[in-house]
Amino acid sequence: xxxxxxxxxxxxxxxxxxxxxxxxxxxxxxxxxxxxxxxxxxxxxxxxxxxxxxxxxxxxxxxxxxxxxxxxxxxxxxxxxxxxxxxxxxxxxxxxxxxxxxxxxxxxxxxxxxxxxxxxxxxxxxxxxxxxxxxxxxxxxxxxxxxxxxxxxxxxxxxxxxxxxxxxxxxxxxxxxxxxxxxxxxxxxxxxxxxxxxxxxxxxxxxxxxxxxxxxxxxxxxxxxxxxxxxxxxxxxxxxxxxxxxxxxxxxxxxxxxxxxxxxxxxxxxxxxxxxxxxxxxxxxxxxxxxxxxxxxxxxxxxxxxxxxxxxxxxxxxxxxxxxxxxxxxxxxxxxxxxxxxxxxxxxxxxxxxxxxxxxxxxxxxxxxxxxxxxxxxxxxxxxxxxxxxxxxxxxxxxxxxxxxxxxxxxxxxxxxxxxxxxxxxxxxxxxxxxxxxxxxxxxxxxxxxxxxxxxxxxxxxxxxxxxxxxxxxxxxxxxxxxxxxxxxxxxxx
Amino acid sequence: xxxxxxxxxxxxxxxxxxxxxxxxxxxxxxxxxxxxxxxxxxxxxxxxxxxxxxxxxxxxxxxxxxxxxxxxxxxxxxxxxxxxxxxxxxxxxxxxxxxxxxxxxxxxxxxxxxxxxxxxxxxxxxxxxxxxxxxxxxxxxxxxxxxxxxxxxxxxxxxxxxxxxxxxxxxxxxxx
Numbered sequence: 001x002x003x004x005x006x007x008x009x010x011x012x013x014x015x016x017x018x019x020x021x022x023x024x025x026x027x028x029x030x031x032x033x034x035x036x037x038x039x040x041x042x043x044x045x046x047x048x049x050x051x052x053x054x055x056x057x058x059x060x061x062x063x064x065x066x067x068x069x070x071x072x073x074x075x076x077x078x079x080x081x082x083x084x085x086x087x088x089x090x091x092x093x094x095x096x097x098x099x100x101x102x103x104x105x106x107x108x109x110x111x112x113x114x115x116x117x118x119x120x121x122x123x124x125x126x127x128x129x130x131x132x133x134x135x136x137x138x139x140x141x142x143x144x145x146x147x148x149x150x151x152x153x154x155x156x157x158x159x160x161x162x163x164x165x166x167x168x169x170x171x172x173x174x175x176x177x178x179x180x181x182x183x184x185x186x187x188x189x190x191x192x193x194x195x196x197x198x199x200x201x202x203x204x205x206x207x208x209x210x211x212x213x214x215x216x217x218x219x220x221x222x223x224x225x226x227x228x229x230x231x232x233x234x235x236x237x238x239x240x241x242x243x244x245x246x247x248x249x250x251x252x253x254x255x256x257x258x259x260x261x262x263x264x265x266x267x268x269x270x271x272x273x274x275x276x277x278x279x280x281x282x283x284x285x286x287x288x289x290x291x292x293x294x295x296x297x298x299x300x301x302x303x304x305x306x307x308x309x310x311x312x313x314x315x316x317x318x319x320x321x322x323x324x325x326x327x328x329x330x331x332x333x334x335x336x337x338x339x340x341x342x343x344x345x346x347x348x349x350x351x352x353x354x355x356x357x358x359x360x361x362x363x364x365x366x367x368x369x370x371x372x373x374x375x376x377x378x379x380x381x382x383x384x385x386x387x388x389x390x391x392x393x394x395x396x397x398x399x400x401x402x403x404x405x406x407x408x409x410x411x412x413x414x415x416x417x418x419x420x421x422x423x424x425x426x427x428x429x430x431x432x433x434x435x436x437x438x439x440x441x442x443x444x445x446x447x448x449x450x451x452x453x454x455x456x457x458x459x460x461x462x463x464x465x466x467x468x469x470x471x472x473x474x475x476x477x478x479x480x481x482x483x484x485x486x487x488x489x490x491x492x493x494x
Numbered sequence: 495x496x497x498x499x500x501x502x503x504x505x506x507x508x509x510x511x512x513x514x515x516x517x518x519x520x521x522x523x524x525x526x527x528x529x530x531x532x533x534x535x536x537x538x539x540x541x542x543x544x545x546x547x548x549x550x551x552x553x554x555x556x557x558x559x560x561x562x563x564x565x566x567x568x569x570x571x572x573x574x575x576x577x578x579x580x581x582x583x584x585x586x587x588x589x590x591x592x593x594x595x596x597x598x599x600x601x602x603x604x605x606x607x608x609x610x611x612x613x614x615x616x617x618x619x620x621x622x623x624x625x626x627x628x629x630x631x632x633x634x635x636x637x638x639x640x641x642x643x644x645x646x647x648x649x650x651x652x653x654x655x656x657x658x659x660x661x662x663x664x665x666x667x668x669x670x
Contacts, residue, residue: 054599055599055645349625350596350622350625351596352596352597352622353596353597356537356553357537357551357553359538359551380596380597380598380599380621380622380647381599407565408564408565410565411551411562412562413537413551413552413553413560413562414553414560416567417567419565419567420565420566420567423565423566450502450566450567451566452501452502452566452567452568453566454563454564454566454568455501455504455506455568456520456522456525456527457541457543457548457550457563458501458550458561458563458568458570459497459499459501459506459508459522459570460508460510460520460522460527460529460541460543461539461541461550461552461561461563462497462499462508462552462558462559462561462570462572463495463497463499463508463510463520464510464518464529464531464539464541465539465552465559466497467510467512467518468531468533468539
């Protein structure tokens, strides 16, 4: 096993990796920018290396500086976390060249799977069902229209490069095709420097279901069950859970086998996630493989009892998977809520600032992967995630109750958080019935507003707080003014 | 004593009387409350309201107090302070200055001193947490000062670009 690794990330995910390293007796090196001088990952690691200004390209995205930090500290491996350089094949390749172990898949798998056309081709050859559509790029809108006729409208025109919802158009009828192709291509060219597009079928009432996979360098590949990630806002997941309430044991087995086939077809090694769309008739289609540890990995850890970061480290160190498919058993139900510094009443606009007060929820079955502390200034430069609140209980119903309790006990002052919004989502009928689709927030919560209900108590608390603070101040001055011989007499001796 | 407290633009008087040590009665409209309270820390209060236990969390900010209770957030202002306090002035000044709504980083400055700008014209682009916002000229006028450059960190209230207003009649004069 490694003696020391460098973590090329920040905040809660860097801390998550550091925690497992401490369990395993592995030394940890953090890197940090100006904004993160006092960040939690710097405070928690054995060593910390300053790598530059807060601008990501000068620090967390700067390959040269991170490689230098790894070499200077004699780190044997680098864990990239998620985001930043996690799915950058140049970075993985550079690590390979420098003789530093990249804790993730090989650079070739990252490159192949990062290109939507290449990955679709690999999956088709590997016998994995993909969404109906093209497996090559197409510049002619007429050909696109013919293909659309074949798979049926609506269809998606998608850029082969990039992600983040850019270069994607939904086309509902043939007359929209030409304009959609032109604008998707233009947007992709601007955003990614590559205007190539292709077509696939669009599913309106679909679920987003992903499978965790683990693959070692000896060709052993297993899946570690599914996660349901349909609740999204602005194409970003905010609530995830496992198990999915729509998977029968048969369908789970079938999709799990497809996930393993997808990993094998692409020569995948280490932890990864195979994303599928599940349509209303329970047909599933390969979407993509995320070549990293996912943000939402804790829900899988909660129901299986497996430390996925430990598995990553073992695989990267060249060890054989100690787990077999039949060892993977899910118990109970787990839900994760992502807590961002954002304003749910104002279109989830980021709300950076200083954490004035933080009280994390506690109790059996509650885990909070938190990247901030009281007094920490949430920087404007990075993703505004504060923590991931995760619960585990016997059933979905109990897990929802536990999450509601935890959310109500979670106090974050100084920045706005979506806690009240999440409470309303979890208390809603469609969520408790498990009617979760990717359009859930748009359908049920697009015009959500704050709905404070304890207005009297809040007002009374305001006044009581005024009274207490005044008493505290006067109380202090009274004790200071107490006259005793010991502070009124000068120096004298008996 | 009486406070006038505003939540979401709704102002109500709160009458509070101290009855005993750490005990008060409160009246809001026709609703009456018996309260026992204790201060747990600078930010935590424990209340017994008509016999029911409630934990309340409080932090001060520029315009009043933020209170969290049972998962909900309440922004409360003292109506007596608001009318003469800085908040109100900010409200009037807000749309007439070029300032970000939250701490941000300057991505681009698209004007220089001496430039004519139209009301609503983008003058500075700022970025906070991966989201870009364009700040616009609050009125038609002439840029008299650019106080920031690319990559500068800026705070709400900080004036990024000074613009001297040019009235409509002066505009036509300038154009002539």
